Amino acid sequence: MSLALIGLGLFDEKDLSFRAVEEAKRSDKVFIELYTSKWYGNLKDLEKLIGKEIIELKRKDLEENASKIFAEAKTKKIVVFVQGDPLVQTTHSSLLLEAKKLKVETKVIHNASILSAIGESGLHVQKFGPYVTMPFPEKTKGKLPESIFEVIEENKKRGLHTLCLLDVVAEENKYMTVKQGLEILLSGKTIDKNDKVVAFARAGSEKPKIVYDFVGNLTRTNIMDIPSVIIIPGKLHFTEREYLETI
Known part of the structure; x- marks a missing residue:
């Protein structure tokens, strides 16, 4: 059938x-x-x-x-x-x-899907490069695949945005938070605390949360809403910058 x-x-x-x-x-x-x-x-x-x-x-x-x-x-x-x-x-x-x-x-x-919803961040969808998935460190014995950081670096070189999907272990009701994801990215030295990124939570809901702020601030505020993603902006078009500044 x-x-x-x-x-x-x-x-x-x-x-x-x-x-x-x-x-x-x-x-x-x-x-x-x-x-x-x-x-x-x-x-x-x-x-x-x-x-x-x-x-x-x-x-x-x-x-x-x-x-x-x-x-x-x-x-x-x-x-x-x-x-x-x-x-x-x-x-x-x-x-x-x-x-x-x-x-x-x-x-x-x-x-x-989240791949279409990211446009709500104000970033142009056609300017996104390949996305990455951030696994919980215990899944990879504390050492993340180098490919994750390589993709982010390559996107940066090309001026492209990077969507970072945060790990989910639904069977254990375990969801990676924005803070955890940023700490992993900081450990790989692909971003630093003075970079600005987008945190996007509860996409598709009546009350999505979109925050554009410095990494250092976001690691302190610890957005707990799930599911969440992190977007590392590439080279911003002036309309993207204007939109982000209104969030």
Whole structure:
């Protein structure tokens, strides 16, 4: 039959499109993954909206045991709700590829992701270079991959902005804060306390928090809102600078 990946958007079930809701209603079985970020929706409300029970997937269910989903998709209409946009994470692209190999019909219903929401910071989206993901130090035995700092340095040389995604371990309710992310960046000497960066929290909500300030100040204020990202600005256009100064 089919496998449909549906983007949940950035904040809660109200972000779903009419098309997404209709697709879920027509399905035989619905799954959801909530391990890539903090979702503020209500699972019971989402079940009521689509009239279906929803089964939550853990990381290993998609990364190691996805064969079970494919087996069901051969005879049923399967929907998997994915945080943000379905194809930002490579894991979900791999799901589509494997489904196609198995001759399972696929469908993608897109939604907003942090990669589109960063425009709310006032920075021009087309001026962003490759983004980086900041893992918790214990995941890498205290030594971060050099590639993270190399990407940031290369973006700086080219005058491009860098989006820094902060680590999430949803199963343990553990979310990297802006302060923790900045301390990691400071340890790699890619920024210093006199640099100005953007901290962007709760994107997609009715009350997002966007702060443009010196690194030294941000490490003292310790923004606790989650999920958060850090943006290291490159060379600013005058309209970007003007926007940032009004935040």
